[in-house]
Amino acid sequence: MTGNALFEPYTLGALTLSNRIVMAPLTRNRAGAGFVPGDIAAKYYSQRATAGLIISEGAQISQQGQGYQDTPGIYTQAQIDGWRKVTDAVHSKGGHIFLQLWHVGRVSHVDLQPNGQAPVAPSAIKPETKVFVNNSFADVSEPRALEFDEIPGIVADFRRAAANAIAAGFDGVEVHGANGYLLEQFAKDGSNTRTDAYGGSVEHRARMILEVTAAVAAEVGAERTGVRISPVNGVTSTDPQAQFNYIAEKLGQMGIAYLHVVESATGGSQEVVPFSYADLRAKFGNTYIANNGYDVERAVSRLTQGAADLFSFGRPFIANPDLVERLKTAVPLAEVNPATIYGGGAEGYTDYPSIAAVSCA
Ligand code: 8OZ
Numbered sequence: 176m177t178g179n180a181l182f183e184p185y186t187l188g189a190l191t192l193s194n195r196i197v198m199a200p201l202t203r204n205r206a207g208a209g210f211v212p213g214d215i216a217a218k219y220y221s222q223r224a225t226a227g228l229i230i231s232e233g234a235q236i237s238q239q240g241q242g243y244q245d246t247p248g249i250y251t252q253a254q255i256d257g258w259r260k261v262t263d264a265v266h267s268k269g270g271h272i273f274l275q276l277w278h279v280g281r282v283s284h285v286d287l288q289p290n291g292q293a294p295v296a297p298s299a300i301k302p303e304t305k306v307f308v309n310n311s312f313a314d315v316s317e318p319r320a321l322e323f324d325e326i327p328g329i330v331a332d333f334r335r336a337a338a339n340a341i342a343a344g345f346d347g348v349e350v351h352g353a354n355g356y357l358l359e360q361f362a363k364d365g366s367n368t369r370t371d372a373y374g375g376s377v378e379h380r381a382r383m384i385l386e387v388t389a390a391v392a393a394e395v396g397a398e399r400t401g402v403r404i405s406p407v408n409g410v411t412s413t414d415p416q417a418q419f420n421y422i423a424e425k426l427g428q429m430g431i432a433y434l435h436v437v438e439s440a441t442g443g444s445q446e447v448v449p450f451s452y453a454d455l456r457a458k459f460g461n462t463y464i465a466n467n468g469y470d471v472e473r474a475v476s477r478l479t480q481g482a483a484d485l486f487s488f489g490r491p492f493i494a495n496p497d498l499v500e501r502l503k504t505a506v507p508l509a510e511v512n513p514a515t516i517y518g519g520g521a522e523g524y525t526d527y528p529s530i531a532a533v534s535c536a
Contacts, residue, residue, distance in 0.1 A: 179478075181471070181474055181475055181486070181502075182196075183195070185484065187228065187432055187462055189398060189399075190271050190347075192485075193225070193269070194225075194227040195484065195485045195486060196227050196487075196488060196498065196499050196502065197464055197486065197488070198223050198229040198230060199488060199489035199492070200231060200232050200349070200351070200403070201489055201490075201492065202233060202243065203516070203517065203524065204244060204307065204517045205245060205518065205524060209254070210248040210251075211247065211248075211254050212260075214260060215525060216261050217260040220270075221261075221267070221268050223498070224269065225268075225270065225498075226492070227485065228271050228272070228273065228346075228485070230272075230275055230403075230487070231272060231274045232247065233246065233276075233356075234246070234277055234340075235248045235250070236276050236277065237250050238287075238288070239278070239288060239289060239294075239329075240277060240278035240332070240357070241279065241287045241288075242279030242284070242287065242306050243306050244309070249274060249276070249336045249339050249340055250332070254339070258274065259344050261343075262343055266344070271346045272345055273345055273346055273348055273401060274345040274348050274349070275351050276340070276350050276351060276391065278333070278351070278357040278358070279294070279356045280297070280318070280356055280358075281295070281300070281301065281302060281315065281357075281366070282302065282355060283306060283318075284308045284313055284315060284316050293316060293317060293318055295319060296318035296319070296320060296366065297357075297366060297373060297374060298367055299317070299319055300366055301316075301317050301318060302355065302366070302410070304355070307518070310518075323371050323372075329387075330386050330387055330390050331390070333390060333391055334391060337390075337395045338394050340395070341399070346399065347395065347401065347432060348395060348400060348401070349403055350387055350400065352422075353404050353405035353437050354405050354408055354409045355409030357383075358384040359405065359410055361373060361382070361384065362384055362412075362418055362419075363411065364412055364413055364414070365412055367380055377414065377421050381425065384404075384422060385425050385426070385429075388400060388402055392429055397431045397432065398432050400431045400432055401432050401435055402426055402434055402435065403435040404435070405441075406455070408437050408440045415450060416454065419455055420455060420458045423458040424458040426459060427458060431461065432461070432462060433462035433463070434455070434461070434462070434463055434464070435487065436466060437466050437467050438450075438466065438467045439468075441467060452482070453482065456483070462484045463482075463485070464484065465482070465486050465487070466488075469486050469487075471502045471505075474486040491508055493511045494508070494509040494510060494511045495509050496529050501530060
């Protein structure tokens with residue numbers, strides 16, 4: 176596999192990525208008190224710095240934006256200081272890292288919300304899903320619909336969080352518009368029954384993600400702004416192609432750095448749901464990051480076809496800190512221990528060895 180374009184540099188805005196392999200955002204629930212990423216997070220990310228680009232785990236933009244215990248935030252000075260150790264550690268190894276900006280919307284629990292309030296959503300529709308809170312899985316709490324005049328405050332929270340990310344030394348930010356969280360809840364009609372300017376038509380349901388992205392791009396620069404979407408994952412939608420073609424086209428017009436697409440359903444077959452990612456890519460027109468169950472053969476084949484520019488890998492990066500080297504040299508991948516993905520300490524986080532360590536043992 177050596178010598179193919181997957182392992183050659185790629186220009187993303189002002190950055191030169193050393194290869195086309197991206198570490199996808201991965202929630203690991205190991206933040207410390209005050210939802211501050213600890214020294215252990217700096218070690219974890221720096222171990223993975225040979226990725227062309229790292230996208231951090233989701234960081235909530237506010238307390239209201241949190242849906243799981245021990246996820247890190249990006250809204251306090253202590254959190255900025257914690258993340259600074261992460262970015263310094265990654266940069267000192269020659270890597271690049273974006274922060275993922277996250278608001279969970281209705282996927283939360285009153286015990287995580289300010290003053291035990293209801294989680295917020297476009298509409299008061301409770302999803303059939305669970306969150307990890309109080310050290311176990313619990314049904315999400317009944318959400319309440321956001322008032323029209325609350326929406327600018329959330330856009331402002333995203334904008335401030337983006338500024339905080341740059342203050343913490345990140346190379347850019349990714350707006351989390353995927354996997355059933357707030358911005359996707361607005362975009363899809365399975366979770367949005369509003370009758371104001373934020374609900375109804377394709378254009379109205381796109382308004383929230385577009386306003387948030389425009390605010391973030393105005394704050395940190397379009398070339399340092401990416402967006403992640405999952406047209407057929409997360410919330411159900413009756414018109415995903417029309418909805419996300421429209422969003423992709425508008426995001427393309429903003430000149431943002433990349434569109435990061437969860438293709439098909441997470442963990443599911445790539446073929447089940449009909450959707451044209453080629454259309455989406457054409458509408459967007461800039462760097463397209465493909466995600467979901469890729470292996471090196473599929474990535475090479477899609478790259479050769481011109482179907483994507485970069486490829487993100489999630490779970491394989493958990494147990495393979497040197498994933499790029501392993502893919503390049505066709506070394507078998509280590510398996511993830513599912514018991515240590517979410518929460519805990521160093522075990523299953525920073526103790527997966529690189530090949531060099533394995534071969535010296
Ligand atoms: C797994 C567990 C908790 C959160 C996502 C942020 O799916 C997540 C997530 C994944 O985007």
